[in-house]
Amino acid sequence: MNWLPVLPFLICFLALIAISFSWSNILLQKIWHLLAATALFIAVNGLGYVVFHQGILVLQVGHYPAPYGISIVIDPLSAILLWMTGLINWCVSIYALADIHTRRQKLGFYPAYWVLLMGICGAFSTGDLFNLYVWFEVMLIASFTLLVLGNQKAQLDGTLKYVSLNLVATILMLLSIAMLYGMTGTLNMADLAQKLPMYPFSGMTTSIILLLALAFAIKAALFPLFFWLPAAYHTTNVTTVAIFAALLTKVGVYALIRLTILLLPNNHYILSLLLFSAGMTMLTGVLGAASQFHIRRLLSFHIISQIGYMVMGLAIYTPFALASAIFFMAHNMLAKTNLFLITGICSRIGHSSDIRKLGGFYQHFPVIAFLFFIPAFSLAGIPPSSGFWGKLLLLKAAFDTSHYFIAALSLFVSVLTLYSMTKIWSYIFWKETSSPDKITNLPLHVYYIYLLPIILLSLITLAMGFFPQFFFNYILQTTEQLFHPALYIQAVLGVQPG
Amino acid sequence: MSDTICWLIGSLITISIYLMLSTQLMRWLFGIVILSSTINLVILLAGRLSSTVPAFIPIGQSKPDQLVANPLPQALILTAIVIGFGLLAFSLILVRRVWRTFNTTNSDQIHYAEFQYLNVMEEEK
Numbered sequence A: 001m002n003w004l005p006v007l008p009f010l011i012c013f014l015a016l017i018a019i020s021f022s023w024s025n026i027l028l029q030k031i032w033h034l035l036a037a038t039a040l041f042i043a044v045n046g047l048g049y050v051v052f053h054q055g056i057l058v059l060q061v062g063h064y065p066a067p068y069g070i071s072i073v074i075d076p077l078s079a080i081l082l083w084m085t086g087l088i089n090w091c092v093s094i095y096a097l098a099d100i101h102t103r104r105q106k107l108g109f110y111p112a113y114w115v116l117l118m119g120i121c122g123a124f125s126t127g128d129l130f131n132l133y134v135w136f137e138v139m140l141i142a143s144f145t146l147l148v149l150g151n152q153k154a155q156l157d158g159t160l161k162y163v164s165l166n167l168v169a170t171i172l173m174l175l176s177i178a179m180l181y182g183m184t185g186t187l188n189m190a191d192l193a194q195k196l197p198m199y200p201f202s203g204m205t206t207s208i209i210l211l212l213a214l215a216f217a218i219k220a221a222l223f224p225l226f227f228w229l230p231a232a233y234h235t236t237n238v239t240t241v242a243i244f245a246a247l248l249t250k251v252g253v254y255a256l257i258r259l260t261i262l263l264l265p266n267n268h269y270i271l272s273l274l275l276f277s278a279g280m281t282m283l284t285g286v287l288g289a290a291s292q293f294h295i296r297r298l299l300s301f302h303i304i305s306q307i308g309y310m311v312m313g314l315a316i317y318t319p320f321a322l323a324s325a326i327f328f329m330a331h332n333m334l335a336k337t338n339l340f341l342i343t344g345i346c347s348r349i350g351h352s353s354d355i356r357k358l359g360g361f362y363q364h365f366p367v368i369a370f371l372f373f374i375p376a377f378s379l380a381g382i383p384p385s386s387g388f389w390g391k392l393l394l395l396k397a398a399f400d401t402s403h404y405f406i407a408a409l410s411l412f413v414s415v416l417t418l419y420s421m422t423k424i425w426s427y428i429f430w431k432e433t434s435s436p437d438k439i440t441n442l443p444l445h446v447y448y449i450y451l452l453p454i455i456l457l458s459l460i461t462l463a464m465g466f467f468p469q470f471f472f473n474y475i476l477q478t479t480e481q482l483f484h485p486a487l488y489i490q491a492v493l494g495v496q497p498g
Numbered sequence B: 001m002s003d004t005i006c007w008l009i010g011s012l013i014t015i016s017i018y019l020m021l022s023t024q025l026m027r028w029l030f031g032i033v034i035l036s037s038t039i040n041l042v043i044l045l046a047g048r049l050s051s052t053v054p055a056f057i058p059i060g061q062s063k064p065d066q067l068v069a070n071p072l073p074q075a076l077i078l079t080a081i082v083i084g085f086g087l088l089a090f091s092l093i094l095v096r097r098v099w100r101t102f103n104t105t106n107s108d109q110i111h112y113a114e115f116q117y118l119n120v121m122e123e124e125k
Helices: A004-021 A026-054 A076-099 A102-106 A109-125 A129-148 A153-184 A189-198 A203-220 A228-235 A238-263 A269-290 A295-316 A319-350 A366-380 A386-400 A404-430 A444-466 A468-483 A486-493 B002-020 B025-046 B071-102 B115-124
Strands: A057-060 A071-074
Touching (some): A004 A026, A004 A057, A026 A057, A026 A109, A071 A109, A076 A109, A076 A444, A076 A468, A109 A129, A109 A238, A153 A189, A153 A203, A153 B025, A189 A486, A238 A295, A238 A319, A295 A386, A295 A404, A319 A404, A319 A444, A366 A444, A386 A404, A386 A444, A468 A486
Antiparallel strands (some): A057 A071
16 A cells, blocks of 8 residues: 555556547547546545545655655645545546537647646645655646647737746745755755754745745735736636636645745744735735626636635634635635636637626526526625635634734625625626527537536535535644644654654 | 855846846746756755765765765756756747747737737637
């Protein structure tokens, strides 16, 4: 069972090879694609079970002992995020079968998709900072390809902005990793957590951490570094933007969580900086969304706004707050992906991404209207949806530590989010369509392939809303362990931390 | 030796930042090229420039005879070079494609995906 930690990205890699070898046969590619997505989902379920029942899983690559080689470590946090990845990937993969245009499939959508997945799974499972950088790059090059696939004018423009800012981010990340190595002589996260407290907390440490935080903040689309996101995300197809929305920025948040827990002493002013940034992210994101009429651009601004909530939980920096943030992240991944998928169907049926031109869906497609209702109100935080619990927990964490201002701000942003969702609702669903002749019914089998993942995601969102305790218990257990890294260090290095 | 390299890194980063602030995409690209190469120097420096002897252990011994160069930064740099090369190749093709499509490499004139072009985008599809 030693090889279990590498299973998620190994499956992605095998899928990539299989799909690449059937390059000219689209049907075969689709079969491999679906098989791999199912296998990945099964694997992350098994992995989650093992991690929560037997403890942290560690693989020392090539049998090099811990601080010298690369360690692949699955701790509960990684397991939760891998599980979310597996689940969302499964849903989006099914959706992709119906959504991706044949021309894009022939250009190599599926191989690029699986490289992206490999990067994400790798980033979640590595225990080595330089290895994390490598996985980030794998993810990056795949996301460039997916973004520009199809070569439309808008895509080129969007990709240009995405590439330029993200390249700078990864270079900054590499720079800070190099400096960290120069200072401590190690890049293993467990080893770092053990060695860093031995150094006096000097300006050098602060600048390294700030640089690293800057790089991750660009990835996570934090204020004021998020400008690449609304410039690029809406230009590409629905499937791609759904998987980006669910996973890419969240990898940034995950890296930020790891960094803060491992390297930052409590009460450091970088945490206040993060809190300020989180507040501004929420506010600017939701205000940006308010003025948009392009459906995917509108939802892209909401991604930014929601990132603010997660980072708020991280910056408050108690186990409970972090657990709320992770709960919120899980809820948000589901709801956000679902919203993109549903509005994707609307765009496909109404032949437009402009919500002013769409309309009449409540009358003609009541099922879609009902399915939209669940994630939309979950995102806005109406009880008893999963978003309500996520926000309630974050508020409780903020009040417990007397961060009243950010609590008030997050409530205000919730109201604005609700406004945005009502705007989509009234434009796409309630309003009579101006051009009924433009609405085309999809073939029935395509329609069902579209609906299946949406129903699945909605059910899980509902489950999170009705049984939050079940999910939250696992997450709380995770964060308690994160704040006492002795277990992690022992699992990776095999010694009792001194 | 280290001091010289520090000065070199400082000036190279200055040059690259100056280039990256340009609105001309080719200059921006050269800025990225210089920056990513400079970071490799930082990694080399982070591993300490103590020796130029390759890290080989003679047969029959368990450690090298003399002070050898740190092999780890070399491995890291090799990885970073390969990755950087791939990304730069992609960026170069992207810039070329942008130039062919928009007839300009001035980033101020390329805002096709922004708000006012919503209607144009719809028609293209």
